[in-house]
Amino acid sequence: xxIRPTSPTRTPTMADVARLANVSVPTVSRVLNxxxxxxxxxxxxxxxxxRELNFRPSFAARALASARPDGVAVVAGSTSQYxxxxxxxxxxxxxxxxxxxxxxxxxxxxxxxxxxxVVAQVLSQPVVGVVxxxxxxxxxxxxxxxxxxxxVVAVSxxxxxxxxxxxxxxxxxxxxLTDHLLSLGxxxxxxxxxxxxxxxxxxxxxxxxxxxxxxxxxxxxxDASWEPASGRPIGxxxxxxxxVTAVFCGNDEVAxxxxxxxTDAGKRVPDDVSVAGFDDHPLSELWTPSLTTAHQDFHxxxxxxLGLLKEEVDDPDVAGRLSKERPALVLRESVGPPPR
Amino acid sequence: xxIRPTSPTRTPTMADVARLANVSVPTVSRVLNxxxxxxxxxxxxxxxxxRELNFRPSFAARALASARPDGVAVVAGSTSQYxxxxxxxxxxxxxxxxxxxxxxxxxxxxxxxxxxxVVAQVLSQPVVGVVxxxxxxxxxxxxxxxxxxxxVVAVSxxxxxxxxxxxxxxxxxxxxLTDHLLSLGxxxxxxxxxxxxxxxxxxxxxxxxxxxxxxxxxxxxxDASWEPASGRPIGxxxxxxxxVTAVFCGNDEVAxxxxxxxTDAGKRVPDDVSVAGFDDHPLSELWTPSLTTAHQDFHxxxxxxLGLLKEEVDDPDVAGRLSKERPALVLRESVGPPPR
DNA sequence: ATGAAAGCGCTAACAT
DNA sequence: ATGTTAGCGCTTTCAT
Numbered sequence: 001x002x003i004r005p006t007s008p009t010r011t012p013t014m015a016d017v018a019r020l021a022n023v024s025v026p027t028v029s030r031v032l033n034x035x036x037x038x039x040x041x042x043x044x045x046x047x048x049x050x051r052e053l054n055f056r057p058s059f060a061a062r063a064l065a066s067a068r069p070d071g072v073a074v075v076a077g078s079t080s081q082y083x084x085x086x087x088x089x090x091x092x093x094x095x096x097x098x099x100x101x102x103x104x105x106x107x108x109x110x111x112x113x114x115x116x117x118v119v120a121q122v123l124s125q126p127v128v129g130v131v132x133x134x135x136x137x138x139x140x141x142x143x144x145x146x147x148x149x150x151x152v153v154a155v156s157x158x159x160x161x162x163x164x165x166x167x168x169x170x171x172x173x174x175x176x177l178t179d180h181l182l183s184l185g186x187x188x189x190x191x192x193x194x195x196x197x198x199x200x201x202x203x204x205x206x207x208x209x210x211x212x213x214x215x216x217x218x219x220x221x222x223d224a225s226w227e228p229a230s231g232r233p234i235g236x237x238x239x240x241x242x243x244v245t246a247v248f249c250g251n252d253e254v255a256x257x258x259x260x261x262x263t264d265a266g267k268r269v270p271d272d273v274s275v276a277g278f279d280d281h282p283l284s285e286l287w288t289p290s291l292t293t294a295h296q297d298f299h300x301x302x303x304x305x306l307g308l309l310k311e312e313v314d315d316p317d318v319a320g321r322l323s324k325e326r327p328a329l330v331l332r333e334s335v336g337p338p339p340r
Numbered sequence: 341x342x343i344r345p346t347s348p349t350r351t352p353t354m355a356d357v358a359r360l361a362n363v364s365v366p367t368v369s370r371v372l373n374x375x376x377x378x379x380x381x382x383x384x385x386x387x388x389x390x391r392e393l394n395f396r397p398s399f400a401a402r403a404l405a406s407a408r409p410d411g412v413a414v415v416a417g418s419t420s421q422y423x424x425x426x427x428x429x430x431x432x433x434x435x436x437x438x439x440x441x442x443x444x445x446x447x448x449x450x451x452x453x454x455x456x457x458v459v460a461q462v463l464s465q466p467v468v469g470v471v472x473x474x475x476x477x478x479x480x481x482x483x484x485x486x487x488x489x490x491x492v493v494a495v496s497x498x499x500x501x502x503x504x505x506x507x508x509x510x511x512x513x514x515x516x517l518t519d520h521l522l523s524l525g526x527x528x529x530x531x532x533x534x535x536x537x538x539x540x541x542x543x544x545x546x547x548x549x550x551x552x553x554x555x556x557x558x559x560x561x562x563d564a565s566w567e568p569a570s571g572r573p574i575g576x577x578x579x580x581x582x583x584v585t586a587v588f589c590g591n592d593e594v595a596x597x598x599x600x601x602x603t604d605a606g607k608r609v610p611d612d613v614s615v616a617g618f619d620d621h622p623l624s625e626l627w628t629p630s631l632t633t634a635h636q637d638f639h640x641x642x643x644x645x646l647g648l649l650k651e652e653v654d655d656p657d658v659a660g661r662l663s664k665e666r667p668a669l670v671l672r673e674s675v676g677p678p679p680r
Numbered sequence: 681a682t683g684a685a686a687g688c689g690c691t692a693a694c695a696t
Numbered sequence: 697a698t699g700t701t702a703g704c705g706c707t708t709t710c711a712t
Contacts, residue, residue, distance in 0.1 A: 011463075011489070013705055024683045029707060037681050054489075056463040061705035063400040064688045068707095080429055085420040092419070092446065101461065104444065106432065121441065123351075123396040149351070149394075228622050253623065260626045282568050283593065286600045288628055353689055364699050369691060377697050401689035404704045408691090 012053040021049040032057060069126035072309065074104045075118055075142050076133040081226060082253070082281055083298050084133055087155060090302020091131055098310070100128065110137040119145045129309045131155060131302075136197040151316065153308045155301060157197045164308040164321040166301050170278075173294040173327040174206025177276050178248055179214075180292075180329065184337045186246040186274065188216040192224050192234055192258055194250035203250055203278055228253035235261020238273070245273055245338040252277035252284045252293055259287070259334065270336035280330050289333035296327045352393040361389040372397060409466035412649065414444045415458055415482050416473040421566065422593070422621055423638050424473055427495060430642020431471055438650070440468065450477040459485045469649045471495060471642075476537040491652045491659075495645045497537045504652055504661040506645040510618075513634040513667040514546025517616050518588055519554075520632075520669065524677045526586035526614065528556045532564050532574055532598055534590035543590055543618055568593035575601020578613070585613055585678040592617035592624045592633055599627070599674065610676035620670050629673035636667045 018025045023042050030038050031046040038046075049055070063069065072095050078084050088104065095102040105121045108114045119142060122130055129151035132139045136157060143163065146152050153164040181189045191207050204221060211218045222237075224230040231249065235258040238244045249255035255277030259269050267273050269289055277284060280295035304323045311318050358365045363382050370378050371386040378386075389395070403409060412435050418424050428444065435442040445461045448454045459482060462470055469491035472479045476497060483503065486492050493504040521529045531547050544561060551558045562577075564570040571589065575598040578584045589595035595617030599609050607613050609629055617624060620635035644663045651658055 015705080025705090026684085026707075027682060030682090033707085039681060042682085056460055058404070058466070058705055059464045060400040060403040060466055061688090062464075062707075064398070064404055064690085065705075065707040067688065079419070079432070080422075080425040082420075085425055089420055096446075101445075105441075106436075120396055124399045126398070126400055228626055232626065256623060256626050260628065263628060283596060283623060286568055286572065286596050288600065288603060355689080365689090366691075366700085367698060370698085373691085379697060382698085398689055401704090402691075404706085405689075405691040407704065 012055045014055070014057070016053055017046065017049045017055050020053065021045040063126040067126075069128045070100055071103050071125050071127040072100050072306070073122040073125060073127045073130040074102055074133060075107055075122065075130060075139065076104060077107055077136060077138055078226075079104065079106065083251075083279060083296065086298035087133055087302040087305070090299040091133075091306050092302075093299075094303050094306035098306070103127065107138040107142055110141045114138065115141045115145065118142055122146065123149065128313050129153070131305050131309060134197065140198075151309060151312045151319075153305050153312065155305045158202075159322070161320050164312055164319060165323070166305040166308055167322065167324045168296050168301060169324055169326045170202030170294075170296075171206040171209070173329070174203040174248070174278070175210045176206075176329055177278070177292075177294055178207045178210035180331070181246045181248065181274060181276060181335065182210065182214050182216065184246075184274070184335070186338050187243070188219060189246045189248050190219045190222070190238060190244050192222045192231060192247060192249045192254060194224055194226060194254055201250065203248075207248055224250065224254045224257070226253075228257045230254065231257020231259075232261040232264070234258055235263075236265045238262060239265030239267045246335075247273060247275045249275065249277050252279045252281035252291055255291055255293070255334075256283070256287055259289075259291075270334050272339055274335040274338070276335055278327075284330075285332065287334075292332045292335035293330050294327040295330050297325065300325070352395045354395070354397065356393055357386065357389045357395050360393065361385040403466040407466075409468045410440055411443050411465050411467040412440050412646070413462040413465060413467045413470040414442055414473060415447055415462065415470060415479065416444060417447055417476060417478055418566075419444065419446065423591075423619060423636065426638035427473055427642040427645070430639040431473075431646050432642075433639075434643050434646035438646070443467065447478040447482055450481045454478065455481045455485065458482055462486065463489065468653050469493070471645050471649060474537065480538075491649060491656065493645050493648045493652065495641060498542075499662070501660050504648040504659060505663070506641050506648055507662065507664045508636050508641060509664055509666045510542030510634075510636075511546040511549070513669070514543040514588070514618070515550045516546075516669055517618070517632075517634055518547045518550035520671070521586045521588065521614060521616060521675065522550065522554050522556065524586075524614070524675070526678050527583075528559060529586045529588050530559045530562070530578060530584050532562045532571060532587060532589045532594060534564055534566060534594055541590065543588075547588055564590065564594045564597070566593075568597045570594065571597020571599075572601040572604070574598055575603075576605045578602060579605030579607045586675075587613060587615045589615065589617050592619045592621035592631055595631055595633070595674075596623070596627055599629075599631075610674050612679055614675040614678070616675050618667075624670075625672065627674075632672045632675035633670050634667040635670050637665065640665070 014025050014028045018028045092102045105118050107118045132143050132154045134156050155166050231254040239262050277291045277293040280293045284291035354365050354368045358368045432442045445458050447458045472483050472494045474496050495506050571594040579602050617631045617633040620633045624631035
């Protein structure tokens with residue numbers, strides 16, 4: 001008696017459509033895939049039947065039968081971080097334009113079980129290739145295990161000639177930003193870094209390089225987490241050291257925390273201390289003071305990554321390409337000359 | 341001569357594993373799916389073979405053969421917005437814990453072609469159900485077309501008793517926030533809204549309700565976009581009206597823009613004008629002044645949504661459940677009494 | 681132009 | 697406990 005209230009309708013298959021349209025199953029397939037050799041009449045009957053039954057072809061069956069994959073796996077360590085989210089959006093958009101579907105899988109860490117899980121998930125899906133977002137330890141681990149088996153492109157991180165890579169020249173931009181600070185008269189520049197990809201990030205490298213080239217002392221690096229709030233106590237700490245007049249932060253969010261910590265401790269930005277960020281987060285221009293930073297086109301980065309993947313799929317011999325772009329400096333209010 | 345440098349190895353199938361382990365294909369399947377009836381010896385041989393060949397079962401084939409879907413489609417209008425991203429993370433995490441995989445598909449608008457595309461994508465995949473993130477026009481359109489065909493739960497938006505829904509009681513929270521502002525002595529509260537889900541958002545409704553109940557004038561609503569920067573000119577405009585002493589914004593990001601606009605125009609926050617936001621964005625506590633707001637647990641919202649979906653899948657008769665939670669007020673620096 | 685037949689890689693009966 | 701047989705819903709030959 002207590003039969004489900006919802007109709008027991010199976011989801012329709014091609015056979016149902018074929019029956020209704022009075023044609024064979026392959027003909028339905030031809031119509032759906034836009035093949036040429038179908039007569040006008042049958043084509044219309046099939047289209048009507050499809051509409052009437054509200055038929056949707058099964059991806060699984062299609063993938064199985066055609067062996068022509070249509071997915072792009074995107075491996076990321078995080079999805080809510082601003083940079084990741086934007087890059088992801090770039091990849092996803094490009095995929096959609098290409099008729100591919102983006103399957104995202106999150107690696108929590110470089111631990112074996114997490115890496116295994118992601119590798120399994122990726123290889124179990126019919127994918128044309130994979131985009132590894134951020135070439136950090138988890139990313140590297142995943143990539144290593146995927147290398148000969150499926151086309152892979154990496155986004156960001158240190159250069160690895162075995163894979164195609166879409167990069168932003170963070171080192172160069174960080175160097176310019178540091179140079180800019182020094183040119184304003186600061187004796188040296190302190191650095192607050194976000195968790196590095198490997199041993200060291202391009203941002204940290206560029207900063208160090210600029211200081212060395214200018215023959216300035218290289219202060220100890222301060223470590224923040226990805227949490228914006230982690231910058232706040234660091235700002236407080238920096239405020240206690242009167243020799244600190246310029247701070248370069250690994251990203252804008254942490255820079256905002258640092259600014260807040262400095263002002264908590266009574267310092268004025270930029271009058272007492274200059275603070276630069278990195279990324280050009282959408283809130284950076286609204287922050288008080290607005291943040292001097294390096295603009296990173298994350299969305300474009302994702303688009304370029306998919307471009308590289310396509311190249312590699314079309315011609316597997318082109319592996320190892322590099323697409324590099326230079327972030328542009330954005331000069332705003334948070335940086336000024338040192339106090340006299 | 342110019343054979344591909346990479347080995348021509350097909351990706352291994354269960355048949356390959358079976359051959360290598362000298363067992364039948366179903367036995368391999370049994371081992372992989374953890375069935376009991378396999379002898380120790382064969383089990384080990386299979387496991388070795390799997391490892392040696394680096395075998396990964398095909399999701400497509402598995403889905404096709406078992407008719408037991410393992411995907412959860414998440415339909416979202418955006419992925420980079422803070423609230424969406426966090427909710428998505430909640431859903432994704434829960435899925436992973438349940439052994440499900442989250443397939444996200446983005447609806448760009450309520451236009452037919454976009455809705456069609458998403459519906460097709462969702463129904464073509466073997467999904468146990470779908471989570472529609474944000475019950476806005478595109479979301480409603482998608483949901484409408486999915487309704488009898490697959491279990492659906494909605495996140496946010498106005499209540500629709502036909503579907504299970506995970507909600508945050510925005511109306512109530514907005515009311516409290518407005519009450520709080522009034523209790524401080526403000527004559528009325530102005531409202532800057534973000535693009536509403538339908539005709540009106542809970543936030544706007546709550547604000548209006550509180551003003552009416554208190555018998556206060558209800559000022560015209562000002563419209564911002566999702567861009568934080570869109571709040572800035574609105575702030576400037578508000579600054580020009582000396583009667584404005586309190587502003588309630590649809591979200592924190594826009595509130596930050598409004599604060600910036602007000603200060604651009606020479607107003608002090610909260611001394612001249614109080615500004616409240618909504619959401620408790622991670623940067624709100626760092627903003628100067630830190631933002632008074634309503635904390636929304638988006639991550640938990642995603643988790644609750646998947647819980648509802650599971651309930652509904654287990655027992656289709658429980659459709660139409662409601663999971664509602666109240667955002668907590670977070671009192672910070674951006675709100676104070678009106679100037680005398 | 682169209683249908684019949686085979687098969688993609690797996691799981692689910694059904695035997696034994 | 698294990699193998700044999702079907703068959704999931706499609707695409708792809710191959711006939712016609």
